[in-house]
Amino acid sequence: MSAQLQDDLNKQMAALGQRARAASQELIASTPDQRRVAIAAMAAEIRKDADAILAANAKDLAAAGDLGAAMRDRLVLDAKRIEAIAASLDEIAAMPDPLGEVMESWERPNGLTFQKVRVPLGVIGIIYESRPNVTADAGALCVKSGNAAVLRGGSESFHSSGALLAALRRGLASAGLPEDAIQSLPTTDRAAVGIMLGMVDDIDVIIPRGGKGLIARVSAESRIPVIKHLDGNCHTYVQSSADLAKARAVILNAKLRRTGVCGATESLLFDRAAVGSHALLILRDLLDAGCEVRADATLQALDTRIRPADEADWGTEYLDKIVSAKVVDGVDAAIAHVNLYGSHHTDAILTEDKAAAAAFTAKVDSAIVVVNASTQFADGGEFGFGAEIGISTGKLHARGPVGAQHLTSHKYVLTGDGTVRG
Amino acid sequence: MSAQLQDDLNKQMAALGQRARAASQELIASTPDQRRVAIAAMAAEIRKDADAILAANAKDLAAAGDLGAAMRDRLVLDAKRIEAIAASLDEIAAMPDPLGEVMESWERPNGLTFQKVRVPLGVIGIIYESRPNVTADAGALCVKSGNAAVLRGGSESFHSSGALLAALRRGLASAGLPEDAIQSLPTTDRAAVGIMLGMVDDIDVIIPRGGKGLIARVSAESRIPVIKHLDGNCHTYVQSSADLAKARAVILNAKLRRTGVCGATESLLFDRAAVGSHALLILRDLLDAGCEVRADATLQALDTRIRPADEADWGTEYLDKIVSAKVVDGVDAAIAHVNLYGSHHTDAILTEDKAAAAAFTAKVDSAIVVVNASTQFADGGEFGFGAEIGISTGKLHARGPVGAQHLTSHKYVLTGDGTVRG
Known part of the structure; x- marks a missing residue:
C-alpha cells in the first residue's frame, strides 16, 4: 500500500x-x-x-x-x-x-x-x-x-x-x-x-x-x-459410582449429538474400578455408533476395534467421530489429567458420590464443570442467556457463554x- | 545485554x-x-x-x-x-x-x-x-x-x-x-x-x-x-437547587481534604442560576483556605483573587491546591462537559432535584458517580472493600476500587x- x-x-x-x-x-x-x-x-x-x-x-x-x-x-x-x-x-x-x-x-x-x-x-x-x-x-x-x-x-x-x-x-x-x-x-x-x-x-x-x-x-x-474462545478439548470422567444407564446415555450424547461443536466430549476417563462395569459397555456403544476409540492398553483389551492412543491424543480436539479414553486411579488423578491436558472449556464427572462431585467441581479449572449431564450443554441458549456472541475460555471479564448481559x-x-x- | x-x-x-x-x-x-x-x-x-x-x-x-x-x-x-x-x-x-x-x-x-x-x-x-x-x-x-x-x-x-x-x-x-x-x-x-x-x-x-x-x-x-488507573480529573457540579450549606462543606472536603489523591475534585461547574447564590461563597471559601481558583470570565468577576482559566485547565488533574471553575447552562451542559473533559473516574452532582440527580447519574460515563457527597469517597476502604490494589478507570473486568473480590x-x-x- x-x-x-x-x-x-x-x-x-x-x-x-x-x-x-x-x-x-x-x-x-x-x-x-x-x-x-x-x-x-x-x-x-x-x-x-x-x-x-x-x-x-x-x-x-x-x-x-x-x-x-x-x-x-x-x-x-x-x-x-x-x-x-x-x-x-x-x-x-x-x-x-x-x-x-x-x-x-x-x-x-x-x-x-x-x-x-x-x-x-x-x-x-x-x-x-x-x-x-x-x-x-x-x-x-x-x-x-x-x-x-x-x-x-x-x-x-x-x-x-x-x-x-x-x-x-x-x-x-x-x-x-x-x-x-x-x-x-x-x-x-x-x-x-x-x-x-x-x-x-x-x-x-x-x-x-x-x-x-x-x-x-x-x-x-x-x-x-x-x-x-480457544480449544474445546472437553472430558467426561466416569467415576466408579456412576449410574450405568445414565452414563451410557450421557456419553453417547456428549460425544455424538454433534461432533463439530466446542462442547463435544473429546476424551473419556474411567476409574480403574469402572473398567469392567462401565467402560466395556460405554466404549462398545460408541464403536457400534461408528465412533473411533483410541485408548490406553487396559481399555484396548476390551474390544479389538479399539486403537492405541498416543500422548498427542490426550491433548487433541478431534471435532469428529473420534474419542480418546484412559483409565485413571480415582478422582484426584482424573482432576490432574483434566487440568493438564484439557483446555479449561467444559468438563464433566458422572458419579453418584457427592464427595467425588464436590472435589471435581472445586478443583477442575474450567469455565464450565458438569455433574451427571452432557458436556454439549456448553451453549448460551442452554444456559438461558438467549443469543450468544461466543464462549469465552479466558478468565478476565467474561468466562463461558457470552450473551448480551x-x-x-x-x-x-x-x-x-x-x-x-x- | x-x-x-x-x-x-x-x-x-x-x-x-x-x-x-x-x-x-x-x-x-x-x-x-x-x-x-x-x-x-x-x-x-x-x-x-x-x-x-x-x-x-x-x-x-x-x-x-x-x-x-x-x-x-x-x-x-x-x-x-x-x-x-x-x-x-x-x-x-x-x-x-x-x-x-x-x-x-x-x-x-x-x-x-x-x-x-x-x-x-x-x-x-x-x-x-x-x-x-x-x-x-x-x-x-x-x-x-x-x-x-x-x-x-x-x-x-x-x-x-x-x-x-x-x-x-x-x-x-x-x-x-x-x-x-x-x-x-x-x-x-x-x-x-x-x-x-x-x-x-x-x-x-x-x-x-x-x-x-x-x-x-x-x-x-x-x-x-x-x-x-489513568487520570482522576474529577468534577463537582453545583446544580441550581443545591443546598448551600451542604455544598460549601462538600466542596471544601472534595477539593482540600487531601489534594494529592485521585478522588480530589479538580474542576467545579456551577449552574448559571447558582452563580450569585452559590459560586460566590463557595469560591471564597476555597480562596480563603489558600486554594488557587482558575475560572471563566463570569466567575472571575466574583472576586479579584480569581485567575483566568484557559482551555487546558478543563482537562488538568492538578493534584494540588488549585481548582478550575466554569458556568454551565443546566444539567445536560454539565454532563456534556464532564464526559468531554473528565477522565471517567469520579464525578459528583450537588442538588436537591431528583430529576437532575437521575439524569447526571444515568448519563455521566464515569466509574463512580456521586450525589450530594464528596468525590474523596473514591476509595476501596470507604466502599467497604477492605484493602484495595488500586482504582480501575477501565471498563473491562474491574471498574472502580479493586479489592480482593x-x-x-x-x-x-x-x-x-x-x-x-x-
Whole structure:
C-alpha cells in the first residue's frame, strides 16, 4: 500500500472510531424501549430487503468462484436463511434488557448508599469470517447491550454483509438511534484490521469469531483486550459410582449429538474400578455408533476395534467421530489429567458420590464443570442467556457463554446528604 | 545485554512463570482457613523479622544516595511503618473470603441446575515503584483471592522488598501453601519487565501501580491484559437547587481534604442560576483556605483573587491546591462537559432535584458517580472493600476500587441427573 493510501486509510479509520465512540455515548443515554424497537425494526428491514440481500449474496458467490462445499455452505443465503436471521433479531429484541440493573447495593455507617449499576462497555470490535448472519447477530447483540459495534467480516461475504448492514442501520435510524452504532470497516484490506486492532482509545474490546487461525492472529496482533474462545478439548470422567444407564446415555450424547461443536466430549476417563462395569459397555456403544476409540492398553483389551492412543491424543480436539479414553486411579488423578491436558472449556464427572462431585467441581479449572449431564450443554441458549456472541475460555471479564448481559460493565452510584469524608 | 545473558534471563523467567502457574493451581485447591492463616503468618513473620527488614531498607537508602524528600519518604521504613505493614496484613487476613461464593444460581426447564461460583483469576503480575509496603499488600491481596503473584518493585527498594518477600514466603510455607504463590523478578533489569509483559500463558493480568509514566509504559508494552488507573480529573457540579450549606462543606472536603489523591475534585461547574447564590461563597471559601481558583470570565468577576482559566485547565488533574471553575447552562451542559473533559473516574452532582440527580447519574460515563457527597469517597476502604490494589478507570473486568473480590473470575457448575441435550 502506498504511503498516500495508508494515510487515507488511517484517516478513514480514525473518523470511524470517533463516530463509534460518539454513537456509544448516545447509546448510554438510550432507553430499553428504543433499543428493543430498533432491533425489531432491523428484523423488519431485513425481511423487506430480502431481494437485495440475495442479489448481494449472489455477487459474493460469483466473485468467490470455486469454494469448497463447507465454505460455500457458510456463505450462501436463501429465503429461509434470511428469515432465520430476522427471527434471531426478533428474539434478541424480546430478551430482557440487561442495562440499568442494580447488581448490588449497600449502605455504609456514615449513611452513604452505594449502588452498582449495569452499564454498556462502550465500543466492541468484532472480527469474523464468511457467515453473513454474524453481521446481524453481532450488531444486534451490541445494540441490545448499549454498545456500538465495529464489524469486520470476511472478504468473501463483503456484499452480503454490506446489504445486511444497510438494513440494520435503517432499523437504528427508524428508532431514533445513531446509524453509526453499527459500522463496518471501509475496506476488506488486511491493513484496516491492523489499524483497528490498535485503536485503543476508540474500541474497548475485540471479539474474534472463527477458526483457530483467525483467533490466534487477532490475539497476537491486538493492542485492545480480546475476549476469545480457544480449544474445546472437553472430558467426561466416569467415576466408579456412576449410574450405568445414565452414563451410557450421557456419553453417547456428549460425544455424538454433534461432533463439530466446542462442547463435544473429546476424551473419556474411567476409574480403574469402572473398567469392567462401565467402560466395556460405554466404549462398545460408541464403536457400534461408528465412533473411533483410541485408548490406553487396559481399555484396548476390551474390544479389538479399539486403537492405541498416543500422548498427542490426550491433548487433541478431534471435532469428529473420534474419542480418546484412559483409565485413571480415582478422582484426584482424573482432576490432574483434566487440568493438564484439557483446555479449561467444559468438563464433566458422572458419579453418584457427592464427595467425588464436590472435589471435581472445586478443583477442575474450567469455565464450565458438569455433574451427571452432557458436556454439549456448553451453549448460551442452554444456559438461558438467549443469543450468544461466543464462549469465552479466558478468565478476565467474561468466562463461558457470552450473551448480551456479559457485554456490559458497571458504574458505582454513591448517594449522600452533604456527606464529607473524615 | 549479551545474547548469553538474555538467554539465561529468558530461561529464568520461563521457570518463574511455570512455578507461578503451578502455585496458582495449588491455591485453587486451598481452603479459606489456609489462606487466612497464611496471611496472618506473613504479618507475624514481618514483625519477627523487623530488624532484618530495617537493615535491608538502610542498604537501599545508602545505595540510592541523594533522593528528593518525597522519594525518600516513599522508600524509608521505620518500626512504626513496619508495624503498619503487618497490621494491614492482619486486616486482609480478617476480611471475608471472596472465593466459592455462589454469585447466581438458577434451574432450567430440563431440570439442569446452574451455579455461577467465584474462583481465582490465576496469576497476577504487579509492577510498582518504590514503596516497599506494596510488596506486602499486593502479595497478601493476591493470596486472599487465591491468586499467585509475580511482583516487580522499583529498583530503589530492591533490598527492602526482598526482605519483606522472604517474610511473606515463610508465612505461606508455615500454612502449607506454596512459597511460589508470591515471587519477584530475579533482577531489576528492565529487560526482565519486557519478558514479563509478554508471558501471556503464565500471567493472566498485569496491574501497574505508580505514576502516569509507569502506567503508560506498561500499557503500551504489555501483551497481557492490564487493569489500570489513568487520570482522576474529577468534577463537582453545583446544580441550581443545591443546598448551600451542604455544598460549601462538600466542596471544601472534595477539593482540600487531601489534594494529592485521585478522588480530589479538580474542576467545579456551577449552574448559571447558582452563580450569585452559590459560586460566590463557595469560591471564597476555597480562596480563603489558600486554594488557587482558575475560572471563566463570569466567575472571575466574583472576586479579584480569581485567575483566568484557559482551555487546558478543563482537562488538568492538578493534584494540588488549585481548582478550575466554569458556568454551565443546566444539567445536560454539565454532563456534556464532564464526559468531554473528565477522565471517567469520579464525578459528583450537588442538588436537591431528583430529576437532575437521575439524569447526571444515568448519563455521566464515569466509574463512580456521586450525589450530594464528596468525590474523596473514591476509595476501596470507604466502599467497604477492605484493602484495595488500586482504582480501575477501565471498563473491562474491574471498574472502580479493586479489592480482593475483584481479583476473581467465576466458573459455571451444571448439575443434572443423567441429563442429555436434545
